[in-house]
Amino acid sequence: MPAVPRRLVAHLDMDAFYASVELLRYPELKGRPVVIGGGRRHQPTVRTDGSREFSVLRDYTGRGVVTTSTYEARAFGVHSGMGMMKSALLAPAAVLLPVDFDEYRKYSRLFKAAVRSIAPCVEDRGIDEIYIDLTDVPGAQEDGGRAVARRLKDAVRVATGLTCSIGVTPNKLLSKICSDLDKPDGMTLLEPADIPARIWPLPAKKVNGIGPKANEKLAALGIHTIGDVAAADPALLLQHFGKSFGSWLHEASHGRDERAVVTFSEPRSISRETTFDRDLHAVRDRAELGRVFTELCEQLAGDLGRKGYAGKTIGIKLRFDDFKSVTRDVTLPAHTLDARDIRRAAGACLKRVDLTRRLRLLGVRAGSLATLAELVAPLPPAPDVETKLPEPSTAPIDNVGLPLFDAVADRLDEPAPERAANLRNRRGAVS
Numbered sequence: 001m002p003a004v005p006r007r008l009v010a011h012l013d014m015d016a017f018y019a020s021v022e023l024l025r026y027p028e029l030k031g032r033p034v035v036i037g038g039g040r041r042h043q044p045t046v047r048t049d050g051s052r053e054f055s056v057l058r059d060y061t062g063r064g065v066v067t068t069s070t071y072e073a074r075a076f077g078v079h080s081g082m083g084m085m086k087s088a089l090l091a092p093a094a095v096l097l098p099v100d101f102d103e104y105r106k107y108s109r110l111f112k113a114a115v116r117s118i119a120p121c122v123e124d125r126g127i128d129e130i131y132i133d134l135t136d137v138p139g140a141q142e143d144g145g146r147a148v149a150r151r152l153k154d155a156v157r158v159a160t161g162l163t164c165s166i167g168v169t170p171n172k173l174l175s176k177i178c179s180d181l182d183k184p185d186g187m188t189l190l191e192p193a194d195i196p197a198r199i200w201p202l203p204a205k206k207v208n209g210i211g212p213k214a215n216e217k218l219a220a221l222g223i224h225t226i227g228d229v230a231a232a233d234p235a236l237l238l239q240h241f242g243k244s245f246g247s248w249l250h251e252a253s254h255g256r257d258e259r260a261v262v263t264f265s266e267p268r269s270i271s272r273e274t275t276f277d278r279d280l281h282a283v284r285d286r287a288e289l290g291r292v293f294t295e296l297c298e299q300l301a302g303d304l305g306r307k308g309y310a311g312k313t314i315g316i317k318l319r320f321d322d323f324k325s326v327t328r329d330v331t332l333p334a335h336t337l338d339a340r341d342i343r344r345a346a347g348a349c350l351k352r353v354d355l356t357r358r359l360r361l362l363g364v365r366a367g368s369l370a371t372l373a374e375l376v377a378p379l380p381p382a383p384d385v386e387t388k389l390p391e392p393s394t395a396p397i398d399n400v401g402l403p404l405f406d407a408v409a410d411r412l413d414e415p416a417p418e419r420a421a422n423l424r425n426r427r428g429a430v431s
Contacts, residue, residue, distance in 0.1 A: 058092035062277035200227030273363025311366025
């Protein structure tokens with residue numbers, strides 16, 4: 001009877017992905033601290049001699065956040081999610097570039113296609129990272145996946161000109177940790193026997209799933225490293241973290257994870273949101289807020305249509321100038337991907353929010369998703385009854401009693417080409 005092959009799972013993470021894509025476009029910035037997160041006004045300009053002039057972080061004003069940064073900028077303490085103004089204090093001379101998600105998505109498709117040409121069992125975890133099941137890839141069992149991992153790295157470099165880091169271990173949890181150990185352009189292979197030496201000395205927060213609150217709670221118990229978690233009495237973990245999470249902490253700290261590499265999963269929600277360059281007031285900035293609100297609803301409807309989904313729960317997300325966030329949602333009688341329906345429902349959610357504080361972020365979300373194929377599955381027609389598809393609605397958006405956001409409601413009745421021409425490139429998310 002042939003031996004059961006050992007499980008080999010890789011986690012591939014692109015190195016400083018957005019920033020690295022920008023360095024392909026602007027190779028003269030290599031070796032310099034670069035921050036990604038600016039707006040259109042931070043687009044480089046071309047001087048008369050053909051050289052480029054770049055914006056610098058010290059000149060930034062606004063309320064944006066860092067999307068990512070090069071390793072040179074990270075050396076100054078600049079990291080993803082940090083406020084841009086705070087980053088300017090840490091690295092004032094850093095180059096500031098605008099976000100270009102279309103370009104990042106292009107390179108994301110390229111590197112994933114290169115990986116699938118070698119190892120087809122891939123779990124997509126975002127624009128810049130994937131899990132890969134190497135168990136049955138030819139040659140992987142001979143050396144624990146080392147040669148295959150090298151081929152994957154080479155294929156990604158050829159396809160994109162970018163580097164990536166790979167961790168290869170028996171499971172997803174360990175591989176996620178290992179892909180970060182030797183960045184950039186790293187490759188780490190780990191066996192279960194290596195866990196005490198390589199994994200246990202790491203901070204507990206290195207385990208994907210131990211967030212800031214759990215890490216703080218562990219620290220209060222005197223537990224700081226993954227090894228500390230592994231050495232802790234399981235009863236103590238259950239007492240302070242509950243049966244489910246406490247048990248998971250014990251298992252994770254010993255490197256145990258049986259999750260499969262899932263090649264496809266339905267998204268739970270699709271959303272669009274934007275952070276404003278300055279805090280906007282519900283009355284004084286009514287026109288701008290109304291325009292952005294309508295654009296987000298239009299773009300969310302477009303995302304749903306392109307991905308083949310409709311949503312039954314429509315929600316909003318607001319973040320105020322004091323950084324407090326509020327969400328509201330409403331469940332509709334039926335699924336929709338119509339921009340007018342989305343805007344009407346989102347407007348109803350806004351009625352339930354106190355809008356006296358200035359707004360920093362605005363978002364719209366569709367949840368309780370169903371595929372269009374599920375929704376239009378044909379039913380047997382009644383005898384002698386002609387089956388007709390419903391006519392698309394031409395009714396204008398209802399007034400939802402919100403002067404702030406209703407100022408531009410009629411934009412959704414513009415012809416599609418004109419409406420599309422007015423859309424701005426705002427950030428979308430799928431969860």
